[in-house]
Amino acid sequence: MNDRSTLDPEDWAAFRRDAHAALDAALDHVEGRAARPVWQPVPEPVKEALSAPLPDAPSDTPELISRMVGEIAAHDLGNLHPRFHGWVHGAGTPEALIPAMFEAALDANLGGREHAAVYVERQVIGWWRQIFDFPAGAGGLMVSGTSMATLLAMKAALTRHGGTALRDGGLAALPGPVAAYASQEAHGCVARAFDILGLGRGVLRRVPVDGEFRIRTDRLEAMIAADRAAGIAPLALIGTAGSVNTGAIDPLDRLAGIAAAEGLWFHVDGAFGAMARLAPTLAPRLAGIERADSIAFDFHKWLHVTYDAGMILIRDAGALRHAFADRPDYLAGAERGPAAGDPWFTEFGPELSRGFRALRVWYQMLRFGPARLGACIAANCAQAAHLARLVEAAPDLELMAPAPLNIVCLRYRAPDETAAEALNTAIVLALQERGLAVPSTTRIGGRLAIRVNLTNHRTRMADMDALAGDILRLGAELA
Numbered sequence: 001m002n003d004r005s006t007l008d009p010e011d012w013a014a015f016r017r018d019a020h021a022a023l024d025a026a027l028d029h030v031e032g033r034a035a036r037p038v039w040q041p042v043p044e045p046v047k048e049a050l051s052a053p054l055p056d057a058p059s060d061t062p063e064l065i066s067r068m069v070g071e072i073a074a075h076d077l078g079n080l081h082p083r084f085h086g087w088v089h090g091a092g093t094p095e096a097l098i099p100a101m102f103e104a105a106l107d108a109n110l111g112g113r114e115h116a117a118v119y120v121e122r123q124v125i126g127w128w129r130q131i132f133d134f135p136a137g138a139g140g141l142m143v144s145g146t147s148m149a150t151l152l153a154m155k156a157a158l159t160r161h162g163g164t165a166l167r168d169g170g171l172a173a174l175p176g177p178v179a180a181y182a183s184q185e186a187h188g189c190v191a192r193a194f195d196i197l198g199l200g201r202g203v204l205r206r207v208p209v210d211g212e213f214r215i216r217t218d219r220l221e222a223m224i225a226a227d228r229a230a231g232i233a234p235l236a237l238i239g240t241a242g243s244v245n246t247g248a249i250d251p252l253d254r255l256a257g258i259a260a261a262e263g264l265w266f267h268v269d270g271a272f273g274a275m276a277r278l279a280p281t282l283a284p285r286l287a288g289i290e291r292a293d294s295i296a297f298d299f300h301k302w303l304h305v306t307y308d309a310g311m312i313l314i315r316d317a318g319a320l321r322h323a324f325a326d327r328p329d330y331l332a333g334a335e336r337g338p339a340a341g342d343p344w345f346t347e348f349g350p351e352l353s354r355g356f357r358a359l360r361v362w363y364q365m366l367r368f369g370p371a372r373l374g375a376c377i378a379a380n381c382a383q384a385a386h387l388a389r390l391v392e393a394a395p396d397l398e399l400m401a402p403a404p405l406n407i408v409c410l411r412y413r414a415p416d417e418t419a420a421e422a423l424n425t426a427i428v429l430a431l432q433e434r435g436l437a438v439p440s441t442t443r444i445g446g447r448l449a450i451r452v453n454l455t456n457h458r459t460r461m462a463d464m465d466a467l468a469g470d471i472l473r474l475g476a477e478l479a
Contacts, residue, residue: 037435112344121358139317149296149312157265183215242273247405253288278374412475
């Protein structure tokens with residue numbers, strides 16, 4: 001055995017040159033991205049190259065850099081482009097390359113122990129505790145995104161309801177059936193959380209919405225009363241701060257009051273909408289979010305932190321710890337040394353091996369500051385309002401839903417529903433495949449809509465003008 005084997009470079013100077021070249025290539029990609037089509041299909045030769053078996057021989061660094069530029073970066077999804085409006089993607093920043101380099105250089109495990117990275121994550125949690133006006137006893141955890149954050153929150157809610165006996169006895173230890181409540185517009189991750197927890201998606205009651213796609217509190221209260229009468233214990237109420245279809249915000253303060261009166265865990269899905277807290281003109285729309293028991297939100301959407309980076313924020317950090325804490329002998333803490341640093345983050349979630357996601361958020365917030373980040377959020381909402389006005393002013397276009405935040409749902413008018421579905425599907429594909437723009441689609445009241453999401457700090461009003469013009473032109477061409 002060769003005890004001098006290592007994965008470090010044999011020639012550090014040559015590696016530095018290669019690394020600098022890689023950085024330049026990455027910066028070139030970001031700087032020039034707007035000049036290229038928004039999206040392009042991945043060519044067959046590239047698919048073949050990326051399906052090839054693993055070679056026995058190692059590759060050279062310059063060769064791999066060249067492949068990343070020519071095969072991967074050249075055929076990205078396009079979310080860095082100012083005219084990418086699909087789903088809910090962030091647009092990243094060139095600045096993100098800096099913490100990414102240190103994240104790789106440190107190779108920190110944030111499961112716990114005593115090192116500076118742990119204090120970075122605690123600081124980031126503390127910042128968001130203050131932003132949402134949570135009490136001093138609040139805590140949280142960096143996670144992959146809102147889907148995972150929602151799962152952790154519902155695990156904490158379930159443990160509070162059934163006690164720690166659930167951790168040994170499982171769902172059989174529950175005193176009886178339970179139910180949770182969310183609007184019909186709630187994200188699919190809410191039902192998935194109950195599925196994963198073993199309760200089944202059926203425990204989630206889908207509450208009807210009003211004309212602005214917000215949860216109807218009268219129907220909610222009736223459903224809670226009906227469950228109690230049937231011997232079913234209400235467990236949790238999930239409010240939405242920015243629905244994925246239309247950007248609707250539930251009446252969070254009213255929901256907080258109902259949850260308090262009924263003894264429900266009040267969780268807010270704020271995947272992207274919670275970030276509006278940073279924009280003074282938008283923050284009042286989130287009134288009541290500060291009363292939540294938990295908030296799930298993403299940094300990789302409207303804060304443009306590199307994927308993936310989300311957070312679960314819990315009003316009572318102890319509730320999360322009771323749901324997950326488990327310190328076997330080989331993870332024993334200490335008052336001094338590298339095993340210190342209690343409590344460890346692994347006590348607040350399912351993972352011991354945790355990356356340094358917090359560094360990306362820490363850098364982004366310090367580099368740009370809350371005011372500048374909030375200004376970008378407010379700009380996207382102004383662009384959405386502008387696009388909605390363009391749609392309403394165009395006789396051939398139909399606004400499918402209110403646009404209260406950053407999402408506009410529209411379509412090109414057609415003689416009947418079948419024709420409208422075919423035409424608007426064709427318009428979206430033409431926009432995407434011609435590299436003009438990337439909106440996505442959804443259904444509003446069962447009818448297909450072109451969905452334009454604005455979580456992109458590079459988007460300008462002129463892009464909204466161009467999009468509306470392209471939809472009108474393509475609609476006439478393809479009709």
